[in-house]
Amino acid sequence: MTEPEFNPEFDTAADAILRPLAVGRITLANRIVQAPMGRLRADLQGCPGELMTEFYRQRADMGLIVSDGTSPSRDGRVFVTQPGLYDDDQIPGWTDIAEAVHGAGGRIVAQLMHAGWNTHQDVTGLPVVSASAVDHRGWAHDAKGNRLPFGTPTALDAAGLGRIRADFAAAAGRAVRAGLDGVELHAANGYLLHSFLAPNSNTRTDSYGGSPENRARFVTEVAAAVAAEIGADRLGVRISPGMTIQGAVEDDDAVAAETYAHLIDGFNALGDGTGIAYLNLAQPDLDGDLARGIRDRFHGPVFANRNTGTKVASTRRDALDILALGYDAAAVGRPALANPDLVERWTADAPEGNPENTPDPKTFYFGGAAGYTDYPVYAG
Numbered sequence: 001m002t003e004p005e006f007n008p009e010f011d012t013a014a015d016a017i018l019r020p021l022a023v024g025r026i027t028l029a030n031r032i033v034q035a036p037m038g039r040l041r042a043d044l045q046g047c048p049g050e051l052m053t054e055f056y057r058q059r060a061d062m063g064l065i066v067s068d069g070t071s072p073s074r075d076g077r078v079f080v081t082q083p084g085l086y087d088d089d090q091i092p093g094w095t096d097i098a099e100a101v102h103g104a105g106g107r108i109v110a111q112l113m114h115a116g117w118n119t120h121q122d123v124t125g126l127p128v129v130s131a132s133a134v135d136h137r138g139w140a141h142d143a144k145g146n147r148l149p150f151g152t153p154t155a156l157d158a159a160g161l162g163r164i165r166a167d168f169a170a171a172a173g174r175a176v177r178a179g180l181d182g183v184e185l186h187a188a189n190g191y192l193l194h195s196f197l198a199p200n201s202n203t204r205t206d207s208y209g210g211s212p213e214n215r216a217r218f219v220t221e222v223a224a225a226v227a228a229e230i231g232a233d234r235l236g237v238r239i240s241p242g243m244t245i246q247g248a249v250e251d252d253d254a255v256a257a258e259t260y261a262h263l264i265d266g267f268n269a270l271g272d273g274t275g276i277a278y279l280n281l282a283q284p285d286l287d288g289d290l291a292r293g294i295r296d297r298f299h300g301p302v303f304a305n306r307n308t309g310t311k312v313a314s315t316r317r318d319a320l321d322i323l324a325l326g327y328d329a330a331a332v333g334r335p336a337l338a339n340p341d342l343v344e345r346w347t348a349d350a351p352e353g354n355p356e357n358t359p360d361p362k363t364f365y366f367g368g369a370a371g372y373t374d375y376p377v378y379a380g
Ligand SMILES: Cc1cc2nc3c(=O)[nH]c(=O)nc-3n(C[C@H](O)[C@H](O)[C@H](O)COP(=O)(O)O)c2cc1C
Pocket: 035, 036, 037, 038, 039, 068, 069, 070, 111, 113, 186, 188, 189, 238, 282, 305, 307, 308, 309, 312, 313, 314, 331, 332, 333, 334, 335, 364, 365
C-alpha cells in the first residue's frame, strides 16, 4: 500500500524518506531523525551504560539519532540519572554508544541540555541558575520521584556566563572525543538557553537582555564557543520559537520572529560563514509565518517536529507532511521510542500503531529495560 498522495514529488513513503541528506560533516542515509528524548537511565555519576548502548544500537537505522538531553554542567542536571558530558569519566560510556551506532551503520549526536531553572538544588547539590531571578511554577523530582517545587533561580553573572560557555564547549569536546558525530544545543523547551530567548524569563538589563538582539546574544555566544571547540559543521541547535513551555513564555510571534532572526543570523555566520550543521525546529505551525521565516532564513538543513507538548505521539503521516512542506528531515520522538525499526516500518507496507509498539508513558523516565529496549521489531 502506498501512502495517500501527499506531494507530487514523492509517490511513496519510501521515496520521501529514503533520500540521503548532507548535514555538516556527515551524510544521513534518510530523512527520519530521532528527536532527543531524555530517558534518565544513566548511573548516578551520569555515565551511560550497556542499557543505553543497546537502546541506541537498536535505533541505528534512523537517519540521525539525537541523544537524551545530556547535561554539560553539574548544575544543569534535571535528574540524578540524567547522562552527562561534564566529566571525563563519562566519556567511555559515550564511546561505547558511538561505536555501537556506527557499527550498525548509524549516526548520532549528543544533545547538550542545561536544565537552568527547571531543576532543583536537591537534584544537583548546587544553586539553580537561569537568565534572571524569575519565579515560575513547576517541580523537579528527587531520586524517589517526590516533587521538588522550583525555587527562585540565581541570575548568571558575567563569570557564570563565561563558565556556562566553557562548560558547553568542553562537553562538546568530550562528545567528539568519545566518537560521537557532533552535538545539538538544547535552546528549546524552557531550559537554560531558552530562558535567555524568552522575554518573561529574561529581565536582564545588561547586553544579554532588553531587546530581541540582546536576548539572542548568549545562545549565539554558546554556539560560537562550541563551534570553536569542535567545528560549526558538527553543531546543530534545537529551538522552539513562539512556544510557551516549561516556564518560557513566547506569546508574541512578532517579537519571537525578531529574536530568532538575530539568532539564525548568528548561526549562519559561524564556521567563517558556512554556518552550523543543522537546525532542529519544534513549532506547532510549521506552515506559519514564524516557522517558514526561520526555515528560509537559515542557510543549512532544517529538521522539524510540530508536536512538542502534545499528548498524542506524531505519526508517519505527520513526518511525510513535514517533508512535503519542504523541511529537510522529520524529527520523530515517541514513534522512535516505541519502534526500534521505525524507518523500515514506515517505508515498508507495515502497519502503524500495533499495541505492543504503543509508547508507554509510565516507563518514559523510569525503569530499566522495560519500555526501553524491549519494544519489538515489526514481525512482517
Ligand atoms: C520521554 C521523552 C523525553 C524527551 N526529552 C527531550 C529532551 O531531552 N530534549 C528535547 O529537546 N526534547 C525532548 N522531548 C521532546 C521530543 O523530542 C519531541 O519533541 C516530542 O516527543 C514530540 O514529538 P513526538 O510526537 O514525535 O514524540 C522528549 C519527549 C519524550 C516523550
